[in-house]
Amino acid sequence: xxxxxxxxxxxxxxxxxxxxxxxxxxxxxxxxxxxxxxxxxxxxxxxxxxxxxxxxxxxxxxxxxxxxxxxxxxxxxxxxxxxxxxxxxxxxxxxxxxxxxxxxxxxxxxxxxxxxxxxxxxxxxxxxxxxxxxxxxxxxxxxxxxxxxxxxxxxxxxxxxxxxxxxxxxxxxxxxxxxxxxxxxxxxxxxxxxxxxxxxxxxxxxxxxxxxxxxxxxxxxxxxxxxxxxxxxxxxxxxxxxxxxxxxxxxxxxxxxxxxxxxxxxxxxxxxxxxxxxxxxxxxxxxxxxxxxxxxxxxxxxxxxxxxxxxxxxxxxxxxxxxxxxxxxxxxxxxxxxxxxxxxxxxxxxxxxxxxxxxxxxxxxxxxxxxxxxxxxxxxxxxxxxxxxxxxxxxxxxxxxxxxxxxxxxxxxxxxxxxxxxxxxxxxxxxxxxxxxxxxxxxxxxxxxxxxxxxxxxxxxxxxxxxxxxxxxxxxxxxxxxxxxxx
Amino acid sequence: xxxxxxxxxxxxxxxxxxxxxxxxxxxxxxxxxxxxxxxxxxxxxxxxxxxxxxxxxxxxxxxxxxxxxxxxxxxxxxxxxxxxxxxxxxxxxxxxxxxxxxxxxxxxxxxxxxxxxxxxxxxxxxxxxxxxxxxxxxxxxxxxxxxxxxxxxxxxxxxxxxxxxxxxxxxxxxxxxxxxxxxxxxxxxxxxxxxxxxxxxxxxxxxxx
Numbered sequence: 130x131x132x133x134x135x136x137x138x139x140x141x142x143x144x145x146x147x148x149x150x151x152x153x154x155x156x157x158x159x160x161x162x163x164x165x166x167x168x169x170x171x172x173x174x175x176x177x178x179x180x181x182x183x184x185x186x187x188x189x190x191x192x193x194x195x196x197x198x199x200x201x202x203x204x205x206x207x208x209x210x211x212x213x214x215x216x217x218x219x220x221x222x223x224x225x226x227x228x229x230x231x232x233x234x235x236x237x238x239x240x241x242x243x244x245x246x247x248x249x250x251x252x253x254x255x256x257x258x259x260x261x262x263x264x265x266x267x268x269x270x271x272x273x274x275x276x277x278x279x280x281x282x283x284x285x286x287x288x289x290x291x292x293x294x295x296x297x298x299x300x301x302x303x304x305x306x307x308x309x310x311x312x313x314x315x316x317x318x319x320x321x322x323x324x325x326x327x328x329x330x331x332x333x334x335x336x337x338x339x340x341x342x343x344x345x346x347x348x349x350x351x352x353x354x355x356x357x358x359x360x361x362x363x364x365x366x367x368x369x370x371x372x373x374x375x376x377x378x379x380x381x382x383x384x385x386x387x388x389x390x391x392x393x394x395x396x397x398x399x400x401x402x403x404x405x406x407x408x409x410x411x412x413x414x415x416x417x418x419x420x421x422x423x424x425x426x427x428x429x430x431x432x433x434x435x436x437x438x439x440x441x442x443x444x445x446x447x448x449x450x451x452x453x454x455x456x457x458x459x460x461x462x463x464x465x466x467x468x469x470x471x472x473x474x475x476x477x478x479x480x481x482x483x484x485x486x487x488x489x490x491x492x493x494x495x496x497x498x499x500x501x502x503x504x505x506x507x508x509x510x511x512x513x514x515x516x517x518x519x520x521x522x523x524x525x526x527x528x529x530x531x532x533x534x535x536x537x538x539x540x541x542x543x544x545x546x547x548x549x550x551x552x553x554x555x556x557x558x559x560x561x562x563x564x565x566x567x568x569x570x571x572x573x574x575x576x577x578x579x580x581x582x583x584x585x586x587x588x589x590x591x592x593x594x595x596x597x598x599x600x601x602x603x604x605x606x607x608x609x610x611x612x613x614x615x616x
Numbered sequence: 617x618x619x620x621x622x623x624x625x626x627x628x629x630x631x632x633x634x635x636x637x638x639x640x641x642x643x644x645x646x647x648x649x650x651x652x653x654x655x656x657x658x659x660x661x662x663x664x665x666x667x668x669x670x671x672x673x674x675x676x677x678x679x680x681x682x683x684x685x686x687x688x689x690x691x692x693x694x695x696x697x698x699x700x701x702x703x704x705x706x707x708x709x710x711x712x713x714x715x716x717x718x719x720x721x722x723x724x725x726x727x728x729x730x731x732x733x734x735x736x737x738x739x740x741x742x743x744x745x746x747x748x749x750x751x752x753x754x755x756x757x758x759x760x761x762x763x764x765x766x767x768x769x770x771x772x773x774x775x776x777x778x779x780x781x782x783x784x785x786x787x788x789x790x791x792x793x794x795x796x797x798x799x800x801x802x803x804x805x806x807x808x809x810x811x812x813x814x815x816x817x818x819x820x821x822x823x824x825x
Contacts, residue, residue, distance in 0.1 A: 166679050562673055571674045571746040578743070 165565035175461035175505030178471035183495035255305035289332035322368035379436035388428035411458035437516035448473035635769035653724035661693035672741035702792035714774035722770030733759035
């Protein structure tokens with residue numbers, strides 16, 4: 130009987146241990162942020178794996194590869210398969226709605242290309258869902274064209290080949306595509322040094338867009354400065370690094386990433402002149418990992434932007450997802466390479482699926498759907514409320530974030546900003562100090578100092594007055610003495 | 617306070633505004649005081665600790681929570697001592713006339729503007745916003761320039777150097793200081809290795825016996 134009890138209690142203990150270990154497995158990889166001094170600070174993960182969309186969701190077929198994901202506002206998930214040349218459409222619970230290969234017109238007929246061949250998807254690498262016109266843009270890389278489908282029944286609308294007026298040496302092989310609010314089409318050609326191709330709404334060539342400056346190497350600069358013209362000709366030219374992916378943010382700016390290690394920046398928010406106007410107001414620059422044991426740079430393959438400017442970039446070298454808000458403050462880093470469910474082998478793209486994140490992996494041929502944790506919800510909603518100016522609401526969310534992670538500088542800083550907006554300077558200063566935000570601390574302190582100065586103005590004013598009276602008095606005395614002396 | 621001490625203090629004051637004259641008197645008529653110099657060096661070290669911790673938040677980028685006041689004090693006070701030793705070592709070779717005490721006195725006396733103005737900067741930094749930080753940085757810059765001027769003037773005078781010779785000797789001083797640090801580190805690593813080895817032998821012997 131005693132032995133039986135022992136076995137039962139042992140089994141119970143084992144069960145508890147197993148339960149515990151599973152709950153640990155659910156949070157994949159490490160999650161962290163950086164503090165002001167660039168130390169790694171552990172943090173709860175903002176996102177946890179919710180669902181996996183892989184070959185088992187395809188009703189018997191299988192992925193050739195998974196190269197791009199995008200989502201529509203109503204929760205449909207589009208997956209581009211370059212190897213098979215197909216687009217798969219899933220609903221929000223991962224059921225396959227449609228698989229697109231040959232393009233049909235709205236009356237059910239086969240669409241014919243200009244050269245007489247049938248229009249089919251061939252090595253398609255990029256997707257973009259334009260919510261305003263309800264159109265699905267497909268970068269049909271293998272056939273060097275951009276195909277536009279109806280967003281609901283996926284029937285043919287338009288196709289763009291290489292524009293006749295296109296200049297430059299870049300091959301027209303669109304790999305990634307994005308469309309801004311006024312219908313301009315931005316195409317990324319991998320390894321093009323001329324920039325992003327911008328097309329007008331009608332598909333004619335507009336310009337090369339975006340400046341991606343290479344890093345300046347002091348040694349090269351020295352040799353170039355003393356070399357003769359002939360020597361310079363023989364030297365290898367430094368080309369501008371290529372952009373690797375594009376997205377459109379809520380205000381219609383083009384956001385781009387590059388993983389070329391020769392590039393000066395890795396995340397871009399391009400204004401209409403093509404200059405990088407990304408806000409980097411956080412305590413650390415927007416470069417991904419700052420300290421890494423093997424001193425490799427983060428390599429961003431894709432960027433996903435919400436309407437309120439919070440963006441997620443995915444690093445293909447370490448499989449980490451970096452979450453930044455519109456000010457460029459690092460909110461959270463999560464994910465990683467590995468063999469566990471939810472870990473990556475070769476992440477290829479990332480997209481927002483409402484509040485969730487869809488991340489595709491090109492080797493595992495799967496799309497992971499990550500849902501925000503309580504912590505993630507707090508920081509996302511907090512940033513959204515702050516972006517739209519709902520201070521009180523934002524304050525509640527950020528306080529919740531602090532409750533879950535007391536080491537979280539961005540939330541302290543955000544709470545401080547909310548108090549600053551309400552002119553509560555003392556509170557704001559307290560939180561900015563905790564958030565290590567010196568610029569905003571200075572703003573709050575300026576307000577506070579003005580109040581104190583106004584309140585106690587009579588003290589410096591009185592001292593000044595006494596000083597003036599004293600000087601006048603001594604002068605008067607001096608002249609009186611002088612007069613007495615000469616008399 | 618006796619007459620001699622009063623005179624020494626008055627020469628310390630003079631050295632701040634008439635360095636060539638005062639340092640000449642200090643070197644050749646023994647008007648310098650090592651006690652004042654030592655106090656100044658300690659004040660300098662303490663001020664650096666205070667600056668690390670009490671500089672206003674807007675200007676203070678140090679991780680105050682992991683401050684080590686002993687190491688800060690030793691870094692700055694030790695820096696003064698190291699400069700004195702290596703400058704003496706170099707100038708003896710370069711026909712410098714000043715002794716170790718003279719060099720120490722000159723360097724510590726010259727620290728006075730740095731101590732005084734940086735104290736103002738530390739206090740004032742608690743009442744400024746980012747736009748006004750520049751003013752405090754300018755004050756700090758003035759203090760630094762004043763310090764360098766006093767030290768150069770003093771070293772020139774006590775070693776009987778021209779300005780050019782003095783600059784060369786100071787550059788050589790820095791090289792000498794680097795060599796001293798290198799040898800020091802080397803020495804301590806060797807001692808550590810040796811102690812480790814002896815400890816290993818003792819441990820081995822204790823197991824065997």
